[in-house]
Amino acid sequence: MSKVLLSGDEAVARGAWEAGVSVAAAYPGTPSTEILENMAQYKDDVYATWANNEKIATEIAIGASIGGLRAFAAMKHVGMNVATDPMFTVAYTGVNGGLMLVTADDPGAHSSQNEQDNRLYAPHARMAMLEPSDSQECLDFTKAAFDISEKFDLVVELRMTTRVCHSKSIVELGPRQNVPPKKYESNPAKFSMLPAHARVRHYKVEENLRALAEYSETSPLNKVEHAGSKLGIVASGINYMHAHEAFGEGVGYLKLGITYPIAENLVRDFCSKYDEIIVIEEGEPYLENTLKAMGIKCHGKAELGPQGELSASRIREAFGLPGENDTYESPAQAPNRPPVLCAGCPHRGFYYSLRKHKDKLVAVDDIGCYALGASAPFFGFDAGICMGSGFSIPIGLSLALKAQGDTRKAFGILGDSTFFHSGFNSLVDAVHQQADVCLVLLDNSITAMTGHQENAGTEISLMGYEVPAISIDKMVAATGLAPERVRVVDPIDQKAMDEAIEAALATEGTFVIITRRPCALLREVIKARAGRHCEIDADKCKGCKACMRVACPAMKFADGKAEIVDIANCTACGLCAQMCKFGAINVVGGAK
Amino acid sequence: MTSILLTGVGGQGTILMTKILSKALVELGYDVKMSEIHGMSQRGGTVNTQLRFGEKVYAPNISEGDADIIVAFEKVEALRALPYLKKGGRIVMDSHEIYSMPVLTGEESYPSDADELLKKTVGNVLVIPASKIAEKLGNGKVQNVCLLGALAKALGLDHVDWNKLIADTVPAKMVEINQAAFKAGWDY
Known part of the structure; x- marks a missing residue:
């Protein structure tokens, strides 16, 4: 099969297609948007749709699952907050066709209003959770998510982060699995969450999670790399990559792919072989607290803190590791370049x-x-x-x-x-x-x-x-x-x-x-305004700077006059012309 | 492992350039990872793309002091990215200037001598007027592939059929101009 370079988002879309998914829904949100954008190319096999919000996207996927199709909804971390109402209850009902909910978290808040850690939703809502660390795993774990969902009758949370979603790495592609619809049969005791049914289903979901925990002990989604060292590292997702770069080959690694429920025996066995266990994770001390609750001595969050995105250099600095490269002192200050409203916005x-x-x-x-x-x-x-x-x-x-x-x-x-x-x-x-x-x-x-x-x-x-x-x-x-x-x-x-x-x-x-x-x-x-732009008559310009007050990136003020610096960027919206009392700015060009 | 930081302003086409380069590196049998953050920064802000290749690559992103080469699509972005450059590293940069809002409104000044300052500090700096070359070829947008030509030369990637890779990646009517831009960058 062919090898291509895909982003994590593209690989999830590909994995869903290969897994025989039939319905996919999402509300756009960075860094998750490209998952559904890439599902659209499979429209002959998959019904891919934007929904008005994440709750609706999740409910469309739930409906398809109840009806017997493999389905998923994708959202950014704060989007999952909107979807929690159906999410916490569909976790109890379980599935008919496999059901996956993708959360794309944003440590570092590159394009978000907070840095919430949605790993905490899995134990809270009683869902299974998988965490891929690169694009190949995005594809493989997506496929595994549907098998796990159907085998254990659980909803699976696929938890990604910005660096996994937006990084590209090599992926081996496979064919689409033929997954015919599972026959829909009315089953209110399973899918209609009246109190009497919900109380029963709560027992069932706990039983299903215990069964998955047992499966997780030997699952290839978890990986152990022993090194005969004193130090062992526990990590999941992209943090495994950062940790590997910072600590190198000389230490042991337990890389967890299934991060809820935890394979307790696997974790205990790994940790028993090392004098010191460091947990490397962005956000909340989710794994660290899990290990501590199991009575395992470990640390990591105290050194790393819950804020921001991790990198190899942040890990090196936090744990005093060697390997920092020397760099240069900047010879001058670069002017700030904040994002701005586009010309013509x-x-x-x-x-x-x-x-x-x-x-x-x-x-x-x-x-x-x-x-x-x-x-x-x-x-x-x-x-x-x-x-x-x-x-x-x-x-x-x-x-x-x-x-x-x-x-x-x-x-x-x-x-x-x-x-x-x-x-x-x-x-x-x-x-x-x-x-x-x-x-x-x-x-x-x-x-x-x-x-x-x-x-x-x-x-x-x-x-x-x-x-x-x-x-x-x-x-x-x-x-x-x-x-x-x-x-x-x-x-x-x-x-x-x-x-x-x-x-x-x-x-x-x-x-x-x-x-x-x-x-x-x-x-x-862009087509409608082709060739048109604003022009400033330098003779009429009095240098009053009134036009500069609209802060258009296509304009500049230099040598006492305003000028259009970037004609290709100017959209001829004419806002600047409305500022000018002297009639110095006119829209020119184009066929009109 | 080789780490490259590409830096520019939203909309300059760093994505297409890294797409062609990473295809070449995959063909050559390297493990390749590429990382970029997009979203809000697209709106006229600084955009960094990071590309790493070698036998095995773990983290997709570059820490300060990690970059072997910085490729800057804009003059002061090279200056801003300097802390990422490893001592002894190289810079390939366009002399192109794009003024940010604080510069346009006169609140901050633009250090037009940034290329000269970088040459003094780093030494190994290739300044190429890629934007001007692209405009002369008839489309300012092929600045990115012109810089790719200069970068490919700097990396010594001569066992690659670049013309074919370009033809496979860009729309049919843009193939010729992109190939010319690549050649101009390589030969500069």
């Missing part, structure tokens, strides 16, 4: 307008590209917690502001995909409670931050089929909010944008602003 128009009214409002944001409005020069909002919360936190905040005589209006900000994810529920509550808030829905017609995934508002599905786009405007109207309390505007049009914010400020109670302009990076948007 519709959100820039909204944030610029919001900034003008800053003393009259307090804003809360959500999860998406618009989080880039947090920094200079916009300082767009004061708080941001999780998906959907941009429309509900303002409800509580408005009460707190009122309680202290603060007359500023609470604003909430979220995007179209976030609205479909859970923001709609919050909107319904705001309207129903007649909350004194302004909710701004930044509709750029795509799930942008994670790299342009389709959502319920787009006319095309993950598998490339035409589907009906759900109307955000009609959803807002369905709440019964009076039409004069709703504005739909182009956020780049500063007059309309300002008027909308001013109308919201002048209106007591709930107000909704929908800013509508597609993401500047969408292919059809």
